[in-house]
Amino acid sequence: MKKVADLTIQELQDIMGKIIDNKIKKYMEEWEATLELMDRNILQDYLEAKEEINRGKVVKWKTAKRNV
Numbered sequence: 001m002k003k004v005a006d007l008t009i010q011e012l013q014d015i016m017g018k019i020i021d022n023k024i025k026k027y028m029e030e031w032e033a034t035l036e037l038m039d040r041n042i043l044q045d046y047l048e049a050k051e052e053i054n055r056g057k058v059v060k061w062k063t064a065k066r067n068v
Contacts (some may be wrong), residue, residue: 004012 002011007015
């Protein structure tokens with residue numbers, strides 16, 4: 001393995017690019033998982049409200065924030 005001082009500028013840029021790409025990929029995966037969970041919660045709220053409306057109940061839409 002080369003020492004940092006022995007690397008060319010191009011090699012350093014390639015290494016930094018890979019590190020940045022991996023971090024971006026990780027954050028995107030976390031964000032997608034968060035959005036998926038939020039979508040699931042909204043859908044669940046909607047289905048529960050629809051079910052209660054079908055039973056003739058008056059429903060207030062849930063506005064409480066959920067921990068995601």
